[in-house]
Amino acid sequence: xxxxxxxxxxxxxxRNKENMFWSYLFPIVLASCFFFAFNNLWTIDSxxxxxxxxxxxxxxxxxxxxxxNEAKVSEGVSMFSITYSDKTKASTLLxxxxxxxxxxxxxxxxxxxxxxxxxxxxxxxxxxNYRSVSSTIGTILAYNPNAINEGLMQDLxxxxxxxxEQADMxxxxxxxxxxxxxxxxxxxxxxxxxxxxxxxxxxxxxxxxARVSVSPxxxxxxxxxxxxxxxxxxxxxxxxxxxxxxNILKINFGDQFVLIIITCLIGSxxxxxxxxxxxxxxxKKASVKDAILSAVIMAGGFLSGMMYADMKxxxxxxxxxxxxxxxxxxxxxxxxxxxxxxxxxxxxxNMAILGLLTVLMGxxxxxxxxxxxxxxx
Amino acid sequence: MQVFxxxxxxxxxxxxxxxxxxxIFITITLVITLTMFHEDNGQFSVKKVPTLVINQxxxxxxxxxxxxxxxxxxxxxxxxxxEEIRRDALFYRKVLYILTIPEGFTEDFLAGNEINLIKETVxxxxxxxxxxxxxxxxxxxxxxxxxxxxxVDLNKLGDFIQQDLGTETKVTFDVKQEDDxxxxxMFNSFYYNYLGYIIVACFIAGVSTVMLSFHGLxxxxxxxxxxxxxxxxxxxxxxxNLAFVMCYLLVFIIAGYVFSPVKxxxxxxxxxxxxxxxFSLAALSISYxxxxxxxxxxxxxxxxxxLSLSLAFISGMFVPQEFLxxxxxxxxxxxxxYWYVRAxxxxxxxxxxxxDNMGEIFGYMAIQIGFAAAIISIALVVSKRKRQMAY
Numbered sequence: 001x002x003x004x005x006x007x008x009x010x011x012x013x014x015r016n017k018e019n020m021f022w023s024y025l026f027p028i029v030l031a032s033c034f035f036f037a038f039n040n041l042w043t044i045d046s047x048x049x050x051x052x053x054x055x056x057x058x059x060x061x062x063x064x065x066x067x068x069n070e071a072k073v074s075e076g077v078s079m080f081s082i083t084y085s086d087k088t089k090a091s092t093l094l095x096x097x098x099x100x101x102x103x104x105x106x107x108x109x110x111x112x113x114x115x116x117x118x119x120x121x122x123x124x125x126x127x128x129n130y131r132s133v134s135s136t137i138g139t140i141l142a143y144n145p146n147a148i149n150e151g152l153m154q155d156l157x158x159x160x161x162x163x164x165e166q167a168d169m170x171x172x173x174x175x176x177x178x179x180x181x182x183x184x185x186x187x188x189x190x191x192x193x194x195x196x197x198x199x200x201x202x203x204x205x206x207x208x209x210a211r212v213s214v215s216p217x218x219x220x221x222x223x224x225x226x227x228x229x230x231x232x233x234x235x236x237x238x239x240x241x242x243x244x245x246x247n248i249l250k251i252n253f254g255d256q257f258v259l260i261i262i263t264c265l266i267g268s269x270x271x272x273x274x275x276x277x278x279x280x281x282x283x284k285k286a287s288v289k290d291a292i293l294s295a296v297i298m299a300g301g302f303l304s305g306m307m308y309a310d311m312k313x314x315x316x317x318x319x320x321x322x323x324x325x326x327x328x329x330x331x332x333x334x335x336x337x338x339x340x341x342x343x344x345x346x347x348x349x350n351m352a353i354l355g356l357l358t359v360l361m362g363x364x365x366x367x368x369x370x371x372x373x374x375x376x377x
Numbered sequence: 378m379q380v381f382x383x384x385x386x387x388x389x390x391x392x393x394x395x396x397x398x399x400x401i402f403i404t405i406t407l408v409i410t411l412t413m414f415h416e417d418n419g420q421f422s423v424k425k426v427p428t429l430v431i432n433q434x435x436x437x438x439x440x441x442x443x444x445x446x447x448x449x450x451x452x453x454x455x456x457x458x459x460e461e462i463r464r465d466a467l468f469y470r471k472v473l474y475i476l477t478i479p480e481g482f483t484e485d486f487l488a489g490n491e492i493n494l495i496k497e498t499v500x501x502x503x504x505x506x507x508x509x510x511x512x513x514x515x516x517x518x519x520x521x522x523x524x525x526x527x528x529v530d531l532n533k534l535g536d537f538i539q540q541d542l543g544t545e546t547k548v549t550f551d552v553k554q555e556d557d558x559x560x561x562x563m564f565n566s567f568y569y570n571y572l573g574y575i576i577v578a579c580f581i582a583g584v585s586t587v588m589l590s591f592h593g594l595x596x597x598x599x600x601x602x603x604x605x606x607x608x609x610x611x612x613x614x615x616x617x618n619l620a621f622v623m624c625y626l627l628v629f630i631i632a633g634y635v636f637s638p639v640k641x642x643x644x645x646x647x648x649x650x651x652x653x654x655x656f657s658l659a660a661l662s663i664s665y666x667x668x669x670x671x672x673x674x675x676x677x678x679x680x681x682x683x684l685s686l687s688l689a690f691i692s693g694m695f696v697p698q699e700f701l702x703x704x705x706x707x708x709x710x711x712x713x714x715y716w717y718v719r720a721x722x723x724x725x726x727x728x729x730x731x732x733d734n735m736g737e738i739f740g741y742m743a744i745q746i747g748f749a750a751a752i753i754s755i756a757l758v759v760s761k762r763k764r765q766m767a768y
Contacts, residue, residue, distance in 0.1 A: 022676040026683040033687035036705045037696055091551055095728055102551075108544075112551040115559075115726070120548075125510070127546035135541040136518055140525050147525040155521050162516040163476070163509055164493045174499065192675055284393065287586060291394030294582070294678060295401035302405050307574075307686075307695055313470050314412070340468060343461075 009229035027241040053083045053090040053102035181306035184331035187267030193230035194275025254339035267331035273361035280368035300328035384617035402575035426504040428474040437483035442535025450511040561639040566725035578685035580664040588668030659713035662752035688714040713748035
């Protein structure tokens, strides 16, 4: 009997093609967009020549002018495109946005900028470097005038890297915060299914609820079967998303795959319980319940770093309790800890808290649903 | 006017949900904007990076001089030398850089052998790069001194390098405007870029909530029987939607002004308002299309989340456009949100309005209007087809 209830409810969901389509497609599209946006985040491949003006104070020989002219991004592409002018003109050009900065040469070159940005930083490093190299040459030549013949210039050009990454270190990658938060958000998105099931079982909320409540079936049994069907459908979308992120987008999830799937499943159950609780506690119309639930999930996603990764750290350091009662954050944090830590302590802690929250919400839902009778609706 | 009035009757019944959406999104936007605003207050400064140094080498003059230099770029944090605690610290960003100086470093370095320091960092972060650069600069310079001046006194070496690297280029902000104006422009550009996200999210959710009621099969059949042409019906519906989203937008604009730390209304802000208005038209046309073509409620929910977040990510509302790859921007340029953000960024950087830069901004706005027109035409075609088939 229970099984046929479950199967029928499952058919109900699957035949609602539009709903199925969006529920399955939505996380995939979102993950793709995250991927597109972040994949290229730190690789500045499209470096363009920076337009600057140079205000020269010495006329005859100006090594800085020469250095600026010779600087190249790559073979054939100069780093700077230089206009020579006086200071007033340069200032006007800067204001009009014709150039990004201007340099006043001399013993201590000075950089004039309009704002703080990538190109401004590049120019500052260039000048810093220029100054320190000139200073080094001066000092060394004072002690060892012959150095220039011993390859000092070549040595100055050659810069080595003196730091290396710790081997086998799993890195706390900021990009992963976004992806884990997204997956967690989708798990908790199951709340929408939970809400629908609650509305469908309550006689005062929907006509179907009214019909079901006069039927001779145990309401809790039906409710659990419906929840199980919703859970099945939602799990499908989560597994698809997980597969897509792991195998196609190649997001690094670490290697504890079984635990990751368990995390997602518990997350989905927590989501359904959350939806059910909101559906029962909020004694308003369906659309208001919908809005409140969406707001709760959105805020949850936001606080776990889905839209702004630093938010996760702000919460973790300033208001850790909020991180522990936010189901989206619990799931995201668990995924992160599975990837990052070698031990599983954090996994058990987070899952225990999430489990507790789920049981609590389940109990509230149960208390709110049971033994309801209506004289008239 | 019946359709127009009915629209607002339905809206009134759904007002609670519309308000809830508005409040949650405006809160999110303000929290992010204010956080980002405080992080970067327009000064050209080197931020010191919290760093943990583990020195396994002996305290040599070389290491001492190096650490003294590094202190200009890093604040040294003391943490127990326990692997787990260290990882936690890195995870929660109490430290951003863990630098290990391996045993025998001084000896090997002075002998010219290849030896590296070991780091654990938050990868690709600007902070990690700044420490990397400092470390490399120091050691590269030290290497040159040792090679070309082998008799150099290690005590003096530190001073020499300090002298070479310690003098920074002076950076001056050459802007002919008050600090307040710059701050206001920055806050507004953050706020209005994020606003693009909530405009899409709130409009789709809000508009389709009401539109769903207009699209029950029986309701539609009743409408078609009424002596009101499809054109007039749609015009009224679009006008009603327009009136609704303009009120919504007005609330967002007022909220942005009220919560701005620098309350300043200048031409830049007015242009941002205008831009937000134009983008609202595009967002409305998308919402309208979704409102008349998607029937399932859950689907609308999923769609509004998906579209708003996707557009926000690829068109540079969350991550600045300059950080996005070329391919992404190409893709994004097929969406109105890209042009919205582009216009906003342009406006924020203008100090003096002239025909050239105003022309540029109006160009971006025109593209957004083009998108709005194209999408609304599709919506009208869909609506017409639906009427012909009356399904």
